[in-house]
Amino acid sequence: MSESKGIVRRFFPIACYEIAAIEEYLSGMARKGFFVIHRKGFFWYFKKGTPKNITYYVDIFDGASWFDTRAEGKTLDYMEYCRSAGWNYIFTDGKYQFFCTEKEEPVAIETDQKQRLKMINKASISRRVILPVIWMVYGILFVSMFVGRFKYNKDAWLDFTYLDIDVIAVWTVLGLIGFMTFINYIIFYLRNRIRLKQGKPFVAGTLRQVKRKVTIYYISLGLVLVLNAAIAFMSSIRFGLVILLIIALVISISFLVSAIFGKNREKHSRSYNKTVIVVSSLGGLAASMVIASLIIFSVIATSMNRHSKSVIYKDKDGNEVTWIIGADKIPFTLEDAGYRISEKGYRDTSEYTQKSIFYTDKSYSDSLYPGPDSDAEYAIYYDKYTFGNSYFFEKWVNKYLSDRSYTVTKLDDLKQQWKAKEVCLLKAKDVKEDSDQVLVVYDRKCYLLSANLQNQSQLRKVLD
Amino acid sequence: MARKKFQTITEQMYYVLLFLIEEGCGVDISEQVKDITSGEVIIGPGTLYTLLADFEKEGLITATKTEGRKKSYIITEAGKNILRNEYERLQKQVEISRKFFE
Numbered sequence: 001m002s003e004s005k006g007i008v009r010r011f012f013p014i015a016c017y018e019i020a021a022i023e024e025y026l027s028g029m030a031r032k033g034f035f036v037i038h039r040k041g042f043f044w045y046f047k048k049g050t051p052k053n054i055t056y057y058v059d060i061f062d063g064a065s066w067f068d069t070r071a072e073g074k075t076l077d078y079m080e081y082c083r084s085a086g087w088n089y090i091f092t093d094g095k096y097q098f099f100c101t102e103k104e105e106p107v108a109i110e111t112d113q114k115q116r117l118k119m120i121n122k123a124s125i126s127r128r129v130i131l132p133v134i135w136m137v138y139g140i141l142f143v144s145m146f147v148g149r150f151k152y153n154k155d156a157w158l159d160f161t162y163l164d165i166d167v168i169a170v171w172t173v174l175g176l177i178g179f180m181t182f183i184n185y186i187i188f189y190l191r192n193r194i195r196l197k198q199g200k201p202f203v204a205g206t207l208r209q210v211k212r213k214v215t216i217y218y219i220s221l222g223l224v225l226v227l228n229a230a231i232a233f234m235s236s237i238r239f240g241l242v243i244l245l246i247i248a249l250v251i252s253i254s255f256l257v258s259a260i261f262g263k264n265r266e267k268h269s270r271s272y273n274k275t276v277i278v279v280s281s282l283g284g285l286a287a288s289m290v291i292a293s294l295i296i297f298s299v300i301a302t303s304m305n306r307h308s309k310s311v312i313y314k315d316k317d318g319n320e321v322t323w324i325i326g327a328d329k330i331p332f333t334l335e336d337a338g339y340r341i342s343e344k345g346y347r348d349t350s351e352y353t354q355k356s357i358f359y360t361d362k363s364y365s366d367s368l369y370p371g372p373d374s375d376a377e378y379a380i381y382y383d384k385y386t387f388g389n390s391y392f393f394e395k396w397v398n399k400y401l402s403d404r405s406y407t408v409t410k411l412d413d414l415k416q417q418w419k420a421k422e423v424c425l426l427k428a429k430d431v432k433e434d435s436d437q438v439l440v441v442y443d444r445k446c447y448l449l450s451a452n453l454q455n456q457s458q459l460r461k462v463l464d
Numbered sequence: 465m466a467r468k469k470f471q472t473i474t475e476q477m478y479y480v481l482l483f484l485i486e487e488g489c490g491v492d493i494s495e496q497v498k499d500i501t502s503g504e505v506i507i508g509p510g511t512l513y514t515l516l517a518d519f520e521k522e523g524l525i526t527a528t529k530t531e532g533r534k535k536s537y538i539i540t541e542a543g544k545n546i547l548r549n550e551y552e553r554l555q556k557q558v559e560i561s562r563k564f565f566e
Contacts, residue, residue: 061510076533077513077535078513080533081494081509081510081513084491084495085494085508085509107494107508108508109508109509109510110511111506111511112508112511112514115514
């Protein structure tokens, strides 16, 4: 609870259809001397005063717009009817109108219960389906992504990274929360529809029940965030920081946009609010995406060439050229692959680490400056996989060797040369371009080399 | 269309139409209905507003004058027909019931 100039702000997250609980909450606050004046999202603003018994009524007026922050047009006519029945208007929040009265047994604003349920449904259903819809879109995207991995190999789960687990965890919890919310609403609606048909009165959850439900939702959401942050940090600290930075950025921009455009919204018309909300939401989203992209690119850029140093030399025309040279910390270089390095050395080297639940994968790339006897540019990309568990290691290696999308050829000469347990050439069946890989197996450690050369003869030259 | 939608009318609808046989201000109807029925029939202001808007849209009542936010209405011929049909239906019910109770 925060206070300023006699105005008290309270956070009370509640679904809009839980009208009875909202009324109960506001009456309870009035008995403590806090009188609601307006709300913004889940924040309710109260004015301090002498405690009173006040009955509140949350009404849904179909003639109002979701963009209304004050009564206008037909709403003013509607309010006149309510005022003449003894209801004092407090504020408007979209289609929701908040009234109060000090009368002991006031006439309800809506005495036709069927009409009241119809209005609640009309105002709530779209909000209730948003989360399940997002869940399904998200699900379709990642299911299509994951299904492709299992197309050729049933053990593709061995490649799942912490990020993959994070995606699945967030999706599952979002789905649970979304569907729980949706099913709760459907139960509320159908139950009341049946009751009204049977001539029984309308029932809605009490404040106590709603508070319990809200607590469960927020614990679940909190767990998702904690889990998300933990998995992101386990995957890679740099990556985790980027994710947290982006989340913080999106929240900050939302607050900023809300603070700039939401100020004194009550004084503006429906059309002004509509324009401001649409423009500021799209603008905020675009700004978040641009800044997030800049952060991601800058992080990727700084993660490159971390083990390299640059040298400046003059080419045959006398121009100064900077080359990135050196791969001292790289464990498996082109030289290890049997290639003779020219005097100008490596052109570019980069390193990237990601963690799976089973292994640590370090990706390296070396790009070689063409030697004096060749105009071809050689490069080699490889991943070093280190396993903590020999069972999963064997399974992972066999996954590659039994993968139906590759033709596997054992390279025994290289096996002896590199003192490895196994060296195999994996030739992709369905890919026309040169995408051959070499699997070099040691104890609980292996290299997957992608000789990104321009043709087969170059690959042989490097590997022979 | 109006006849089909309002083939059977509720008690609240009946009294609203009944009170508009004579020109009347919308906001006053609730109080009048409550008084005349000794509090048996209560029409909330929200319900009344929706009913009047629906009746006007279906041509059962028509607006006569507007003073500020207050609007007056009077029943139309179509509205009278619906009211008369309901009256006759109720009367028939009462006559049949009388044979059992007297």
